[in-house]
Amino acid sequence: xxxxKNIFSVSVTAVLGVSMLTACxxxxxxxxxxxxxxxxxxxxxxxxxxxxxxxxxxxxxxxxNWGEYISTGADEGTLDVNSEFEKLTGIKVNYTTFATNExxxxxxKGGAASYDVIIPSDYMISKMIRENMVxxxxxxxxxxxxxxxxNFRCQDYDPQNAYSVPYTWGTVGIIYDSxxxxxxxxxxxxxxLWNQDxxxxxxMFDNPRDAFAISEIMLGYSIxxxxxxxxxxxxxxxxxxxxxxxxxxxxEIFDKMGAGDALxxxxxxxxxxxxxxxxxDLNFVVPKSGTNLFIDAMCIPVSxxxxxxxxxxxNFMCEPDIAYSNIDYICYSTPHQAAxxxxxxxxxxxxxxxxxxxxxxxxxxxxxxxxxxxxxxxxNLWTEMKSAEDESSNRWIVPVFLIFCVIIMIFVLVRRHIRxxxxxx
Amino acid sequence: xxxxxxxxxYLVWMIVFILVPLLMIAYFAFTNDDGGFTVxxxxxxxxxxxxxxxxxxxxLIATAICLVIAYPVAFILSRMEKHKQGTMLMIxxxxxxxxxxLRTYAWMTLLGNNGIINYILGLVGLGPYKLINxxxxxxxxxxxxxLPFMILPLYSVMEKIDKSMFEAADDLGCSSxxxxxxxxxxxxxxGITSGITMVFVPAISTFIISRMLGGGSNLLIGDLxxxxxxxxxxxxxxxxxISFVLMVIILVIMTVMNQFDPDEQVLM
Numbered sequence: 001x002x003x004x005k006n007i008f009s010v011s012v013t014a015v016l017g018v019s020m021l022t023a024c025x026x027x028x029x030x031x032x033x034x035x036x037x038x039x040x041x042x043x044x045x046x047x048x049x050x051x052x053x054x055x056x057x058x059x060x061x062x063x064x065n066w067g068e069y070i071s072t073g074a075d076e077g078t079l080d081v082n083s084e085f086e087k088l089t090g091i092k093v094n095y096t097t098f099a100t101n102e103x104x105x106x107x108x109k110g111g112a113a114s115y116d117v118i119i120p121s122d123y124m125i126s127k128m129i130r131e132n133m134v135x136x137x138x139x140x141x142x143x144x145x146x147x148x149x150x151n152f153r154c155q156d157y158d159p160q161n162a163y164s165v166p167y168t169w170g171t172v173g174i175i176y177d178s179x180x181x182x183x184x185x186x187x188x189x190x191x192x193l194w195n196q197d198x199x200x201x202x203x204m205f206d207n208p209r210d211a212f213a214i215s216e217i218m219l220g221y222s223i224x225x226x227x228x229x230x231x232x233x234x235x236x237x238x239x240x241x242x243x244x245x246x247x248x249x250x251x252e253i254f255d256k257m258g259a260g261d262a263l264x265x266x267x268x269x270x271x272x273x274x275x276x277x278x279x280x281d282l283n284f285v286v287p288k289s290g291t292n293l294f295i296d297a298m299c300i301p302v303s304x305x306x307x308x309x310x311x312x313x314x315n316f317m318c319e320p321d322i323a324y325s326n327i328d329y330i331c332y333s334t335p336h337q338a339a340x341x342x343x344x345x346x347x348x349x350x351x352x353x354x355x356x357x358x359x360x361x362x363x364x365x366x367x368x369x370x371x372x373x374x375x376x377x378x379x380n381l382w383t384e385m386k387s388a389e390d391e392s393s394n395r396w397i398v399p400v401f402l403i404f405c406v407i408i409m410i411f412v413l414v415r416r417h418i419r420x421x422x423x424x425x
Numbered sequence: 426x427x428x429x430x431x432x433x434x435y436l437v438w439m440i441v442f443i444l445v446p447l448l449m450i451a452y453f454a455f456t457n458d459d460g461g462f463t464v465x466x467x468x469x470x471x472x473x474x475x476x477x478x479x480x481x482x483x484x485l486i487a488t489a490i491c492l493v494i495a496y497p498v499a500f501i502l503s504r505m506e507k508h509k510q511g512t513m514l515m516i517x518x519x520x521x522x523x524x525x526x527l528r529t530y531a532w533m534t535l536l537g538n539n540g541i542i543n544y545i546l547g548l549v550g551l552g553p554y555k556l557i558n559x560x561x562x563x564x565x566x567x568x569x570x571x572l573p574f575m576i577l578p579l580y581s582v583m584e585k586i587d588k589s590m591f592e593a594a595d596d597l598g599c600s601s602x603x604x605x606x607x608x609x610x611x612x613x614x615x616g617i618t619s620g621i622t623m624v625f626v627p628a629i630s631t632f633i634i635s636r637m638l639g640g641g642s643n644l645l646i647g648d649l650x651x652x653x654x655x656x657x658x659x660x661x662x663x664x665x666x667i668s669f670v671l672m673v674i675i676l677v678i679m680t681v682m683n684q685f686d687p688d689e690q691v692l693m
Binding site: 100102103105106109200201206207208209242245246247248249252255256259260261262372375376378379380382383386387404408409412415416 | 472473475476479485533537538539540555557558636637640641642644649652654655656657658659660681684
């Protein structure tokens with residue numbers, strides 16, 4: 001039965017082509033009263049004059065966000081944030097989504113598309129700031145910035161906090177099948193991903209930055225290291241892990257862990273909560289030796305056509321009710337003070353979503369962008385690690401291939417020769 | 426003569442969407458960020474030789490398996506009664522009506538550690554075997570997805586072979602093995618070469634099959650190219666250089682292939 005259910009969930013996911021994100025259990029119980037309250041509150045936004053400035057100007061903005069990263073009103077009683085914005089301001093929102101920071105970067109760099117609001121992650125923001133791809137915000141137009149918690153402002157990726165407004169944050173941790181892995185949650189650390197006992201049951205990030213970070217934390221290096229030796233050691237560690245890794249995946253972690261195809265995987269806290277909803281055997285732990293804290297923040301690219309309307313959108317996303325509605329839907333953690341206070345108590349006390357302040361300060365690090373050289377080195381080490389084959393198969397592939405080529409060449413030459421001979425007669 | 430004008434839209438299409446992108450790939454492959462000429466990226470491709478070898482190797486295996494499976498299928502198809510042929514052809518084509526990604530996703534479910542195949546094997550006390558995330562799974566994905574591309578050209582050539590050919594071979598004392606190698610194979614050579622082309626070329630440049638069934642540890646050239654654009658280091662020049670080298674390799678292989686074709690037609 002379970003198998004059939006899993007197959008069903010996998011195929012539905014395949015059909016939709018998107019991760020099935022549903023609201024977390026914790027917030028499900030909040031029921032409809034509160035949701036109605038939200039809608040009512042939204043309609044009585046304090047400063048409506050601010051939002052109605054462009055009412056009849058026929059403006060539209062292009063918003064580029066992560067997939068499943070906004071409240072769409074798909075669940076009964078939740079807000080459809082974009083249509084609320086359109087209703088309030090008369091500005092049309094063209095909403096599109098991306099899957100990776102690099103995809104966003106390639107799109108913007110290619111110059112083919114113009115976006116007004118983008119929501120990249122920390123390291124990508126610092127890269128874009130350095131390459132003059134995003135512009136400073138006019139915080140006069142974003143009064144709701146005051147709700148953003150003090151400790152999420154002025155992060156390393158944007159030290160003056162001039163370019164970005166934090167949207168969500170979260171940590172990377174380990175999701176595992178607690179029925180099959182007999183280790184107390186508090187003892188679980190990154191070395192579980194290197195544990196020989198679970199060979200072929202381990203999934204790993206298919207993304208060099210995230211994978212190297214795990215390796216670097218275990219080696220005691222900074223996850224932002226640019227040192228050649230340290231990166232090489234980290235790559236060596238990943239190479240050691242390769243033979244027990246079942247596969248290198250990103251979004252597939254969702255399906256595979258949900259279906260019980262693997263026992264252990266690193267994953268992002270918010271998504272992990274969503275899978276745990278579907279498969280009760282799973283548990284999520286933020287390793288005690290430290291982890292990567294990621295922040296996704298809203299920015300305006302240099303190529304934006306409607307800067308003021310874009311700032312209005314960012315401000316709208318920071319309206320307490322909207323911020324609450326979004327965070328309730330996507331299950332990540334919020335840097336928004338008012339939205340945080342609106343959350344259910346058990347969510348606020350969850351060590352997965354909101355680890356204690358000391359842990360965040362001492363044990364988590366935010367990515368910053370690496371130099372081009374370090375990025376290139378990491379990319380090369382990663383490719384090398386992934387393409388390195390087991391000794392056994394590597395030995396005969398090349399010779400066989402060469403022999404094959406030689407045989408074909410001889411065959412062709414002989415054939416030509418015979419044919420030419422025939423032509424003579 | 427006037428018919429020539431009807432091809433004008435296609436000519437424009439070819440220039441804009443085939444010729445210009447090809448030239449751009451060549452341009453990117455031989456220039457650096459400042460637009461100056463360089464062969465650095467082309468020579469950098471050398472460090473990925475093992476990925477090239479693996480891609481060629483896996484797609485050759487897949488092509489060979491496709492040929493072995495498709496040849497008898499196409500022959501049997503072509504000897505069927507006409508009305509049955511239509512139905513059978515449709516069955517061959519049927520999987521192609523479904524989205525490519527969906528079909529590959531289905532294999533993930535079938536091959537998974539808790540997948541259907543291991544589940545059934547488990548019922549009779551076997552396994553579980555490691556089926557997914559192996560290079561065999563990648564080859565399987567290639568064969569499954571590209572098999573119709575081998576069957577169809579073979580079928581269309583064999584269909585045209587007159588029945589009297591076999592009767593003549595029989596009369597003249599050919600054994601069935603001799604009939605196969607001296608009559609059927611030479612006559613179906615054009616179908617074999619175009620079938621091989623149509624399977625080998627997409628197989629060598631695929632990236633999603635290796636991503637989904639190879640578990641990310643069986644990198645193929647397609648993955649490598651994708652990583653240059655959407656990976657950690659954005660490097661369109663290297664990506665273009667790899668594509669360029671791949672094109673040259675395919676060109677060489679196709680030239681060799683065409684040697685087998687009795688009519689020496691160009692099949693590209």
